[in-house]
Amino acid sequence: MSELIIQTKxxxxxxxxxxAVNGLSLEVPAGxxxxxxxxxxxxxxxxxxxxxxxxxxxxxxxxxNGHSVLEEPRAVRKxxxxxxxxxxxxxxxxxxxxxxxxxxxxxxxEAERKRLIDDLLQLVDLTHRxxxxxxxxxxxxxxxxxxxxxxxxxPSVLILDEPASGLDPRARVEIRELLxxxxxxxxxxxxxxxxxxxxxxxxxxxxxxxxxQMIAQGSMDDMRAQLQPHREITVTLLTQEAVEAVKTLxxxxxxxxxxxxxxxxxxxxxxxxxYTGGDEGVAAISQKLHSANVAILGFTEETKDLEAMxxxxxxxxxS
Amino acid sequence: xxxxxxxxxxxxxxxxxxxxxxxxxxxxxxxxxxxxxLLGILAAARIIPxxxxxxxxxxNYAGSADTALAxxxxxxxxxxxxxxxxxxxxxAREIWTFPVLWLLAVANIGLLFALGWxxxxxxxxxxxxxxxxxxxxLSSLRVNPVMIKELRGRMRGVRAFAxxxxxxxxxxxxxxxxxxxxxxxxxxxxxxxxxxxxRVLFLGIVGIELLLIIFIAPAFxxxxxxxxxxxxxxxxxxxxxxxxxxxxxxxLESALGYILLLLLAAIPLQSIAFLFGGVTEAELVxxxxxxxxxxxxxxxxxxxxxxxxxxxxxxxxRAYSAILAVMFVAPVVLGVVLRxxxxxxxxxxxxxxSPVMETVFKYADLLLTSINxxxxxxxxxxxxxxxxxxxxxxxxxxxxxxTIPLVAPWISFAVLYLALSAALIVFTIRSTRETEx
Numbered sequence: 001m002s003e004l005i006i007q008t009k010x011x012x013x014x015x016x017x018x019x020a021v022n023g024l025s026l027e028v029p030a031g032x033x034x035x036x037x038x039x040x041x042x043x044x045x046x047x048x049x050x051x052x053x054x055x056x057x058x059x060x061x062x063x064x065n066g067h068s069v070l071e072e073p074r075a076v077r078k079x080x081x082x083x084x085x086x087x088x089x090x091x092x093x094x095x096x097x098x099x100x101x102x103x104x105x106x107x108x109x110e111a112e113r114k115r116l117i118d119d120l121l122q123l124v125d126l127t128h129r130x131x132x133x134x135x136x137x138x139x140x141x142x143x144x145x146x147x148x149x150x151x152x153x154x155p156s157v158l159i160l161d162e163p164a165s166g167l168d169p170r171a172r173v174e175i176r177e178l179l180x181x182x183x184x185x186x187x188x189x190x191x192x193x194x195x196x197x198x199x200x201x202x203x204x205x206x207x208x209x210x211x212x213q214m215i216a217q218g219s220m221d222d223m224r225a226q227l228q229p230h231r232e233i234t235v236t237l238l239t240q241e242a243v244e245a246v247k248t249l250x251x252x253x254x255x256x257x258x259x260x261x262x263x264x265x266x267x268x269x270x271x272x273x274x275y276t277g278g279d280e281g282v283a284a285i286s287q288k289l290h291s292a293n294v295a296i297l298g299f300t301e302e303t304k305d306l307e308a309m310x311x312x313x314x315x316x317x318x319s
Numbered sequence: 320x321x322x323x324x325x326x327x328x329x330x331x332x333x334x335x336x337x338x339x340x341x342x343x344x345x346x347x348x349x350x351x352x353x354x355x356x357l358l359g360i361l362a363a364a365r366i367i368p369x370x371x372x373x374x375x376x377x378x379n380y381a382g383s384a385d386t387a388l389a390x391x392x393x394x395x396x397x398x399x400x401x402x403x404x405x406x407x408x409x410x411a412r413e414i415w416t417f418p419v420l421w422l423l424a425v426a427n428i429g430l431l432f433a434l435g436w437x438x439x440x441x442x443x444x445x446x447x448x449x450x451x452x453x454x455x456x457l458s459s460l461r462v463n464p465v466m467i468k469e470l471r472g473r474m475r476g477v478r479a480f481a482x483x484x485x486x487x488x489x490x491x492x493x494x495x496x497x498x499x500x501x502x503x504x505x506x507x508x509x510x511x512x513x514x515x516x517x518r519v520l521f522l523g524i525v526g527i528e529l530l531l532i533i534f535i536a537p538a539f540x541x542x543x544x545x546x547x548x549x550x551x552x553x554x555x556x557x558x559x560x561x562x563x564x565x566x567x568x569x570x571l572e573s574a575l576g577y578i579l580l581l582l583l584a585a586i587p588l589q590s591i592a593f594l595f596g597g598v599t600e601a602e603l604v605x606x607x608x609x610x611x612x613x614x615x616x617x618x619x620x621x622x623x624x625x626x627x628x629x630x631x632x633x634x635x636x637r638a639y640s641a642i643l644a645v646m647f648v649a650p651v652v653l654g655v656v657l658r659x660x661x662x663x664x665x666x667x668x669x670x671x672x673s674p675v676m677e678t679v680f681k682y683a684d685l686l687l688t689s690i691n692x693x694x695x696x697x698x699x700x701x702x703x704x705x706x707x708x709x710x711x712x713x714x715x716x717x718x719x720x721x722t723i724p725l726v727a728p729w730i731s732f733a734v735l736y737l738a739l740s741a742a743l744i745v746f747t748i749r750s751t752r753e754t755e756x
Contacts, residue, residue: 049554053557053558054557054558074560077558078560080558082558084554084555086551088550088552088553088554088555089552090468090472090552092471092473093468093471093472101464101468104461104464104467105464105556105561106560107560149555153560
């Protein structure tokens with residue numbers, strides 16, 4: 001596994017008698033897009049606030065980019081760009097001034113700021129709104145501006161709290177694309193969400209948290225394999241004869257656990273093949289069916305959706 | 320918050336070092352002021368002769384020995400104020416600290432030669448040494464980003480312009496009213512001294528200005544920190560590299576900068592009094608100093624409550640009530656009490672009628688006057704007009720005819736209020752840090 005850029009060990013945060021985070025251990029590899037998923041009140045925001053040095057953990061330790069959150073908060077702040085779930089609006093501020101102010105707060109010399117602001121605005125596609133007032137922007141634009149702000153000091157990790165919440169579908173897709181682009185630029189992106197579609201779309205890693213505890217985490221592929229004993233291939237066929245043909249062809253195939261006929265849908269016949277092998281095997285199955293001249297309309301692998309996975313591991317406890 | 324012993328960058332270490340030396344310098348001057356006071360008391364008790372003191376500590380001063388002591392205490396306290404302000408400024412990496420540091424060095428050299436105050440030499444050496452050291456860190460000093468942000472917002476559009484216009488309009492109207500009322504009154508009695516009109520106009524305008532500042536200054540700063548919390552922008556700032564001193568100083572600078580603009584804008588209006596005569600330039604300067612010091616002090620009171628409370632409304636209410644209680648209610652109540660007692664004790668033949676009691680009452684009176692800017696202004700003006708005293712003077716005691724050194728209240732007022740401001744800034748920074756976790 002590649003080196004970890006965010007790591008926590010038994011992180012605990014108590015507010016009086018209430019335990020928000022209860023022994024959370026997090027491992028975010030460098031360069032990943034890490035989806036931090038959990039129901040509301042699971043402790044996602046509190047964890048992020050501890051990682052961004054805004055809150056001190058009651059016990060436990062956390063490191064970001066090799067710096068301890070407890071002992072080197074300034075070094076941690078230098079390595080992270082943080083976007084809280086609420087967008088803090090300064091009224092009476094233009095878009096470029098907003099970025100200029102935060103760049104100055106990150107000690108970026110005035111001579112470099114103009115270029116930096118232009119680059120950032122271009123990256124988030126807000127160049128045409130450069131001189132507009134911040135509070136006149138749409139929510140999606142504000143979110144993109146906020147993202148540009150987190151990038152002002154070229155941090156290696158972005159910690160984003162619910163970056164897509166409250167956005168319309170188009171803005172959500174735009175933010176998602178932006179995150180993928182940033183990951184390509186070598187940034188590690190650690191974001192919390194309760195929208196599973198976002199996670200399955202772009203994440204390389206996922207951590208599921210509930211009642212302040214990590215209940216499952218790892219790369220998306222590992223998690224899928226772990227939670228799903230076999231792959232499901234659905235073959236759509238033209239005739240009933242083809243169904244029988246597939247059944248006989250597949251019954252002896254290595255790695256095929258089960259072949260089941262499904263209810264016809266829209267006049268089309270369907271067969272589900274449960275398969276435990278790798279990608280080569282899937283290709284071999286397709287090859288075999290083609291060479292047997294079976295009348296195939298479609299051949300798809302159903303990725304069992306994340307919601308089922310999520311429902312399976314979480315218990316619906318909200319601390 | 321537990322102290323975080325994070326390794327600083329070399330640059331930060333140099334600045335922190337400079338701040339530490341400035342703090343030591345301030346402490347040293349504070350101790351010197353205290354020692355001078357003790358020496359003065361010893362001299363007054365005839366344990367050591369006054370003249371030796373003056374010759375040793377303020378050898379170029381020709382005035383009386385006890386005034387020399389008062390001057391020394393005052394100079395030490397002024398140095399304390401400047402060094403404390405510079406300490407915070409250096410920590411906040413303010414660009415103005417560099418010229419101010421050199422200014423303090425030069426001023427102290429001037430004091431050394433003009434008055435022969437030996438401590439000034441020490442201060443000058445310290446400031447010059449730190450000034451030289453800061454040259455290397457000049458690139459890391461900067462104009463405060465929070466101040467730029469705030470001023471950009473504040474000065475944008477018609478609002479700032481409208482506020483100044485309304486402010487000047489109100490004051491002009493008020494001045495015109497004073498003039499008309501006064502002129503009408505005099506027409507009835509038949510005599511009108513131009514100088515008197517000028518003085519009344521001047522007092523009226525300065526009074527209105529003072530009133531406006533008392534309302535505006537805390538209002539500008541009471542929302543400085545709570546406002547960031549309420550808008551939820553405070554967390555954003557805290558994850559940046561912006562330090563707490565930078566944040567607090569930037570907020571204060573922007574608020575006070577705007578108030579300073581209002582004060583400067585009103586100077587032409589005050590100067591109308593010159594057309595009538597009866598007002599001196601010294602009075603104009605004095606009024607400006609008193610107004611500015613009041614604005615600084617009230618501004619820091621506002622920001623202090625803003626740092627300790629969660630909501631702007633609460634912070635404003637607390638700031639106004641604290642100001643009302645300390646600046647107006649307390650001096651009036653204490654003043655009445657003081658008057659009663661002094662009348663009681665200073666009756667001829669009373670057992671307690673003694674030079675010591677009279678001296679104590681006189682100084683207590685000065686202190687009470689210095690708490691309230693209105694009393695300070697009026698008393699200073701009276702001294703200026705009646706006795707032509709701007710700074711120090713000798714007061715002859717009624718009880719035995721001996722003299723005690725006294726200072727015009729505007730000086731003690733400025734020292735008192737600036738010391739209070741410096742302390743409040745330090746407390747604000749501390750409490751802003753504490754509420755961070």
